[in-house]
Amino acid sequence: MMPTLYLPTDSLARAVGADEVSTALITQARERNLPLELQRTSSRGLYWLEPLLEVDSPQGRIGFGPLTAADVPSVLEALSSSTEHPLSLGLVEELPYLKTQQRLLFARAGITRPLSLDDYRAHGGFEGLARAVAIGGEQTATAVFDSGLRGRGGAAFPAGIKWRTVRGTQAAQKYIVCNADEGDSGTFADRMLMEGDPFLLIEGMAIAGLCTGATYGYIYVRSEYPDAVATLRNALEIARSNGYLGANVGGSGQAFDMEVRVGAGAYICGEETALLDSLEGKRGVVRAKPPIPALQGLFGQPTLVHNVLTLASAPLILAKGAQFYRDYGMGRSLGTMPFQLAGNVRHGGLVERAFGLTLRELVEGYGGGTASGRPLKAAQVGGPLGAWVPPAQFDTPLDYEAFAAMGAMLGHGGVVVADDTLDMAHMARFAMEFCAEESCGKCTPCRIGSTRGVEVIDRLLAAPDQAGRDQQVIILKDLCDTMQYGSLCALGGMVSFPVASALKYFPADFGLQPSEAEQ
Amino acid sequence: MPDVELHLSVVNTLLERHKGTPGALLPILHDIQERIGYIPDAAVPEIAHALNQSQAEVRGVISFYHDFRTAPPARHILRLCRAESCKSRGAEQLAAQLRERLQLDDHGSSADGSISLRPVYCLGACACSPALELDGRVHARLSAERLDALLDACREDA
Ligand SMILES: Cc1cc2nc3c(=O)[nH]c(=O)nc-3n(C[C@H](O)[C@H](O)[C@H](O)COP(=O)(O)O)c2cc1C
Ligand code: SF4
Ligand code: FES
Numbered sequence: 001m002m003p004t005l006y007l008p009t010d011s012l013a014r015a016v017g018a019d020e021v022s023t024a025l026i027t028q029a030r031e032r033n034l035p036l037e038l039q040r041t042s043s044r045g046l047y048w049l050e051p052l053l054e055v056d057s058p059q060g061r062i063g064f065g066p067l068t069a070a071d072v073p074s075v076l077e078a079l080s081s082s083t084e085h086p087l088s089l090g091l092v093e094e095l096p097y098l099k100t101q102q103r104l105l106f107a108r109a110g111i112t113r114p115l116s117l118d119d120y121r122a123h124g125g126f127e128g129l130a131r132a133v134a135i136g137g138e139q140t141a142t143a144v145f146d147s148g149l150r151g152r153g154g155a156a157f158p159a160g161i162k163w164r165t166v167r168g169t170q171a172a173q174k175y176i177v178c179n180a181d182e183g184d185s186g187t188f189a190d191r192m193l194m195e196g197d198p199f200l201l202i203e204g205m206a207i208a209g210l211c212t213g214a215t216y217g218y219i220y221v222r223s224e225y226p227d228a229v230a231t232l233r234n235a236l237e238i239a240r241s242n243g244y245l246g247a248n249v250g251g252s253g254q255a256f257d258m259e260v261r262v263g264a265g266a267y268i269c270g271e272e273t274a275l276l277d278s279l280e281g282k283r284g285v286v287r288a289k290p291p292i293p294a295l296q297g298l299f300g301q302p303t304l305v306h307n308v309l310t311l312a313s314a315p316l317i318l319a320k321g322a323q324f325y326r327d328y329g330m331g332r333s334l335g336t337m338p339f340q341l342a343g344n345v346r347h348g349g350l351v352e353r354a355f356g357l358t359l360r361e362l363v364e365g366y367g368g369g370t371a372s373g374r375p376l377k378a379a380q381v382g383g384p385l386g387a388w389v390p391p392a393q394f395d396t397p398l399d400y401e402a403f404a405a406m407g408a409m410l411g412h413g414g415v416v417v418a419d420d421t422l423d424m425a426h427m428a429r430f431a432m433e434f435c436a437e438e439s440c441g442k443c444t445p446c447r448i449g450s451t452r453g454v455e456v457i458d459r460l461l462a463a464p465d466q467a468g469r470d471q472q473v474i475i476l477k478d479l480c481d482t483m484q485y486g487s488l489c490a491l492g493g494m495v496s497f498p499v500a501s502a503l504k505y506f507p508a509d510f511g512l513q514p515s516e517a518e519q
Numbered sequence: 520m521p522d523v524e525l526h527l528s529v530v531n532t533l534l535e536r537h538k539g540t541p542g543a544l545l546p547i548l549h550d551i552q553e554r555i556g557y558i559p560d561a562a563v564p565e566i567a568h569a570l571n572q573s574q575a576e577v578r579g580v581i582s583f584y585h586d587f588r589t590a591p592p593a594r595h596i597l598r599l600c601r602a603e604s605c606k607s608r609g610a611e612q613l614a615a616q617l618r619e620r621l622q623l624d625d626h627g628s629s630a631d632g633s634i635s636l637r638p639v640y641c642l643g644a645c646a647c648s649p650a651l652e653l654d655g656r657v658h659a660r661l662s663a664e665r666l667d668a669l670l671d672a673c674r675e676d677a
Pocket of ligand 2: 440446447487491
């Protein structure tokens with residue numbers, strides 16, 4: 001008897017050859033007359049091992065990876081003769097990278113089939129919804145509030161306050177909007193969750209709907225994620241035909257339904273009010289606040305806007321209780337965070353841990369240092385608007401407040417690692433260029449300032465002498481200030497973070513002496 | 520039937536389908552582009568009329584979003600990721616390789632209509648940077664050799 005085999009359908013696993021491995025497995029098993037049971041599951045998020053094939057054993061699943069189609073004959077040979085294979089990793093759940101994680105949100109990652117309702121239910125699915133139906137909206141809001149959950153989209157605003165606000169506002173129609181625009185480089189947790197565990201997001205949104213009295217929801221997914229869109233649309237159908245959406249959600253007697261909308265390649269549509277305008281069929285232009293979306297959001301109605309990970313945390317909080325959740329973390333950063341290791345890192349992937357581990361533990365421990373083997377230069381934390389953090393500051397705990405205190409941010413938890421070959425002047429210039437490209441155009445400091453920023457950096461790099469460089473540094477810093485304080489949203493307001501940190505910690509890349517950049 | 524008429528019948532069917540959809544403009548534009556390959560100019564007045572908006576508003580939306588095209592695309596669309604994670608793994612060298620081999624700039628289309636280059640800012644493949652998307656399919660852990668092989672494959676079926 002051949003044991004059951006598992007291989008991810010995740011788009012990144014496929015981008016590194018999972019489908020080719022799958023095809024090879026199927027055809028070669030047929031040639032050898034081996035009965036093959038192959039399940040396509042979500043990914044564990046141990047991406048450096050993808051394509052990662054897992055095989056049932058009495059002790060648990062054994063991993064093989066990273067595989068190519070060419071490895072398939074020898075793997076099948078090893079399996080049918082019970083011999084060792086050089087790419088065998090042993091028990092997957094004993095791999096230190098995974099074993100030391102605290103997987104709450106990604107508890108099912110790599111284990112279940114994304115569109116199998118049975119798999120989902122067998123692993124705790126819909127327990128949170130059942131609990132929410134049983135205790136009612138008021139207590140659901142209290143649970144979310146007490147859990148200490150903060151928005152995972154970047155701003156880290158306490159979720160419970162928003163739930164209470166939307167719940168407490170009277171309106172003919174309220175909405176739940178899921179922000180799945182995940183535009184930050186270095187992040188992929190939303191994608192993994194939507195492709196791998198779509199019912200979890202649906203369950204979270206249904207709980208939010210029942211609690212706040214919203215009867216309709218939208219998931220706004222970036223167009224760069226077509227697999228997530230397709231998986232979610234299929235999952236919605238399945239959820240609907242099983243009574244988890246529709247007129248009587250989970251037996252609550254309340255109605256809630258939703259649909260997927262696709263973005264169109266605009267980074268600014270990740271900002272919540274620009275996203276709402278985009279959903280309304282307009283250009284994605286940032287709105288001035290107030291009014292806040294919780295009071296006047298989509299089509300002017302009260303709207304709960306949350307990131308994918310925030311909404312997907314609700315089922316767990318309801319099922320296990322607020323106290324269970326807040327027992328993870330430190331200070332005011334409670335629960336777990338799916339950190340994402342990217343860039344020039346040996347072991348890129350998803351690391352879900354309680355807040356409070358240090359950046360060094362993440363990058364050097366889990367990440368194993370740079371992929372190139374060259375010296376570590378810096379890590380950009382929190383996306384394109386996050387600061388470049390030099391290794392000297394890597395002992396900072398991953399906690400919202402600790403990062404804010406050093407002029408950085410955790411954002412959506414993405415970490416881009418760089419070795420000593422990455423030119424920070426080029427990266428600073430790119431930050432400004434990106435801002436110019438993606439600005440919604442509403443405020444002058446952002447729209448014009450970002451273009452000026454590119455020019456100033458070019459002049460700084462071209463300056464023939466120290467006097468010329470000094471002059472450009474003064475202009476650049478002044479420009480960063482103007483943008484920081486004169487912009488409506490964080491695109492213009494925080495692009496100074498990557499620019500100023502590059503200048504401060506890596507002056508040599510700009511042709512400067514340390515003292516010149518410091519002044 | 521000439522193109523315009525064919526396009527208009529597609530457009531009108533789609534407009535009909537989205538009649539009751541709130542905030543329908545983006546779904547409509549996506550559907551048109553998926554069916555026709557781009558947003559033909561003749562579609563604009565139809566959309567504006569159906570949504571009770573001005574043509575300027577509709578054009579404003581089309582030009583705001585990077586995804587929407589107003590001319591037919593090349594046979595192959597290659598979008599190389601140029602965001603931070605991929606840059607830290609050599610995306611700029613790959614961009615130079617593309618420019619050199621195709622003799623195109625970062626936004627260019629080859630004269631024979633076989634390939635268009637576009638930058639993209641993150642494909643969610645950052646754990647295996649660098650990455651690109653070719654005709655809707657993501658390829659990660661790119662190297663100079665793999666990029667060459669992908670381009671060879673494009674040329675073969677050109
Ligand atoms: C320029 C910009 C881009 C943003 N992009 C995203 C994004 O891609 N995904 C996201 O969830 N939040 C993004 N945000 C944050 C949202 O505006 C908003 O705070 C978030 O959706 C609220 O959800 P949360 O409470 O769950 O964090 C962005 C903000 C700004 C200023
Ligand atoms: S800072 Fe930039 S992106 Fe944000 S509202 Fe102003 S112009 Fe728009
Ligand atoms: S930065 Fe290139 S895939 Fe994310």
